[in-house]
Amino acid sequence: MPKNLFEKVWDAHSVRELSSGQTQLLIGTHLIHEVTSPQAFGMIRDLGLNVKFPNRTFATVDHIVPTNETVEPYSDPLAQAMIQELRNNSEEFGVTFFDTNTGKQGIVHIVGPEQGITQPGTTIACGDSHTATHGAFGAIAFGIGTSQVRDVLATQTLSLSKLKVRRINVEGELAPGVYAKDVILHIIRLLGVNGGTGFAYEYGGSVFENFTMEERMTVCNMSIEGGARVGYVNPDTITFNYLKGRPYASNGDSWEEQVEVWESFASDPDCSYEDVVNIRAEEVPPTVTWGINPAQAIAIHEHIPSVETSPEDQKESIAEALEYMKFEGNEAIMGKKIDVAFIGSCTNGRLSDLQEVAKYVQGYKVKEGVKALVVPGSQVVSKIAIELGLDKIFKEAGFEWRAAGCSMCLAMNPDKLIGDQLCASSSNRNFKGRQGSPTGRTLLMSPLMVAAAAIEGEVTDARETFGLLTVA
Amino acid sequence: MALEKITSISGKGIYVHGDDIDTDRIIPARFMKCVTFDGLGEYLFHDVRKDPEGNEKEHNLNDPRFSQATLLLSGNNFGCGSSREHAPQAIYRAGFRAVIAEGYAEIFFGNCTGLGIPCIQATKEQISEIASTVEKDPNTEIEISIENSTVSYAGKTISIQIREGAKKNLVAGKWDPIAELLEAGSQIDQVAGKLNYMKS
Ligand code: SF4
Numbered sequence: 001m002p003k004n005l006f007e008k009v010w011d012a013h014s015v016r017e018l019s020s021g022q023t024q025l026l027i028g029t030h031l032i033h034e035v036t037s038p039q040a041f042g043m044i045r046d047l048g049l050n051v052k053f054p055n056r057t058f059a060t061v062d063h064i065v066p067t068n069e070t071v072e073p074y075s076d077p078l079a080q081a082m083i084q085e086l087r088n089n090s091e092e093f094g095v096t097f098f099d100t101n102t103g104k105q106g107i108v109h110i111v112g113p114e115q116g117i118t119q120p121g122t123t124i125a126c127g128d129s130h131t132a133t134h135g136a137f138g139a140i141a142f143g144i145g146t147s148q149v150r151d152v153l154a155t156q157t158l159s160l161s162k163l164k165v166r167r168i169n170v171e172g173e174l175a176p177g178v179y180a181k182d183v184i185l186h187i188i189r190l191l192g193v194n195g196g197t198g199f200a201y202e203y204g205g206s207v208f209e210n211f212t213m214e215e216r217m218t219v220c221n222m223s224i225e226g227g228a229r230v231g232y233v234n235p236d237t238i239t240f241n242y243l244k245g246r247p248y249a250s251n252g253d254s255w256e257e258q259v260e261v262w263e264s265f266a267s268d269p270d271c272s273y274e275d276v277v278n279i280r281a282e283e284v285p286p287t288v289t290w291g292i293n294p295a296q297a298i299a300i301h302e303h304i305p306s307v308e309t310s311p312e313d314q315k316e317s318i319a320e321a322l323e324y325m326k327f328e329g330n331e332a333i334m335g336k337k338i339d340v341a342f343i344g345s346c347t348n349g350r351l352s353d354l355q356e357v358a359k360y361v362q363g364y365k366v367k368e369g370v371k372a373l374v375v376p377g378s379q380v381v382s383k384i385a386i387e388l389g390l391d392k393i394f395k396e397a398g399f400e401w402r403a404a405g406c407s408m409c410l411a412m413n414p415d416k417l418i419g420d421q422l423c424a425s426s427s428n429r430n431f432k433g434r435q436g437s438p439t440g441r442t443l444l445m446s447p448l449m450v451a452a453a454a455i456e457g458e459v460t461d462a463r464e465t466f467g468l469l470t471v472a
Numbered sequence: 473m474a475l476e477k478i479t480s481i482s483g484k485g486i487y488v489h490g491d492d493i494d495t496d497r498i499i500p501a502r503f504m505k506c507v508t509f510d511g512l513g514e515y516l517f518h519d520v521r522k523d524p525e526g527n528e529k530e531h532n533l534n535d536p537r538f539s540q541a542t543l544l545l546s547g548n549n550f551g552c553g554s555s556r557e558h559a560p561q562a563i564y565r566a567g568f569r570a571v572i573a574e575g576y577a578e579i580f581f582g583n584c585t586g587l588g589i590p591c592i593q594a595t596k597e598q599i600s601e602i603a604s605t606v607e608k609d610p611n612t613e614i615e616i617s618i619e620n621s622t623v624s625y626a627g628k629t630i631s632i633q634i635r636e637g638a639k640k641n642l643v644a645g646k647w648d649p650i651a652e653l654l655e656a657g658s659q660i661d662q663v664a665g666k667l668n669y670m671k672s
Contacts, residue, residue, distance in 0.1 A: 013667075052660070197578060
């Protein structure tokens, strides 16, 4: 029987059925970071257990690292204690740790792919909801809680219920100035924040076939924002070419044999899906969120919805969002004055994101009074970007150039919004208080839109700012 | 590791109004700078309860009438967003023993079940009825029967939903899967042995 990738990977990793009817699933690759792992190591220590596959466990530090100081001890003693704890745990249990002095540290979802650890046909787990990012390679990647981190450490398995698979096709060609970020914001807007509950999203169609790996990662990354725990793209030549030569990409076979194994996991042409969603690429606009969840999004030239004209079941959440965001219904989102601009995160902190923005910001200046940050997603990204001179371009344009980490995506380090500041952000969540201030406000958008907002000092259409609109 | 068989739970309820209540709201990230879960209960719903100056807002969570509550009632897509187990840990450590909501985000649901916190699914109408009963009389005793998938309060019993896998695990005292996962022993190595990438 023809199968889709999810079913193939699931079957290859099934250990047995548990008494509840759930599956005990082997997790091939375990990624860990400093926030959700210390308690898990504590638990296995208490139970007298060991890490079952230390060679399949990879750690890095990303959430709490400061991006404006690199010399330890950090000024925040709690941050210092957390990184030290991960160092100790990695050493005690023999886990590979991409520490700050290795040149490989960074956001865990950027490090895995760039080291070649993330591979097609594998299962991956990480104590972080954006683990779906790794699905861009045709892996099945689960975000898990800390007790499950313990389960994977101790047994290399998880107790899981099988997901249904929804195929999402995006066919056609994206207009200039429309990016992978807009594609996923558009999908979430259409299907809702919980539309994907119980589903794995398989992304396909010509847009995904032509996307680079980094663009595929941007989309898979935000699957969770649509309620889908898992999102993936079938592996192809683009995937294999990306992996070739990366430090951990070789499994000991010849390259051809390895590629053959990887290819064999791709969904069969006539496999079945629970359902299929079709989207035209031409209909995807530059998209920006106006509210407090990622589905509260509009096209840049649309107006913010009003309570009066919204469907009955949305009135309440729209009213709540408008109140929190201090916006009025029916207002334009264009022209909203911003205080902070953030380019970074596991959604959009990769080299191609920085390159794309750098291509346009040359010769422009960040508006006075706007704090603009560029935070590369990893030390590898940072190093290459500096070699290419991107840091200079950004600094000349008035952006701060920082060290690698999660930074203002969730503000567990010193990068935080203050009061009710409005932030144009390339990250993935616009929840209340997400960026460190309980009243801080976030607008999610593509990196180029963030840059345009930084330069104009207000929300704007990057295509106009940078002359990307072709005159008809 | 014998675990308690969770067949029924009773207690008083509190209603936390709203859909899509994310885990950042349940426990803001700034309280996660810790290497143990101890003490998280104190920060449950911190920014829902307090304004930026630290003053208590007007909210059920600050209302002494509901201070005895151990059952949390809420809306749809509860626990969405971050996978942080700090959220269910804070809920448990603040004294809550079950959640009754319209629906749950996947990861949160799994995290709760693994800690022995049943996540009960009820309809919007059912929840607003329980909520209004509780608002009128915070002392209303609510009893959740996991085995029978019912909730009883104020003299009536209604049918609710509990996901099959979770229900089995709670009732059998197997909600924490670690013991059963460990039992697989060499079977795990056999499956791993068939996968080339596991050898490197
Ligand atoms: S960049 Fe943001 S979303 Fe990504 S792992 Fe870090 S905190 Fe989480």
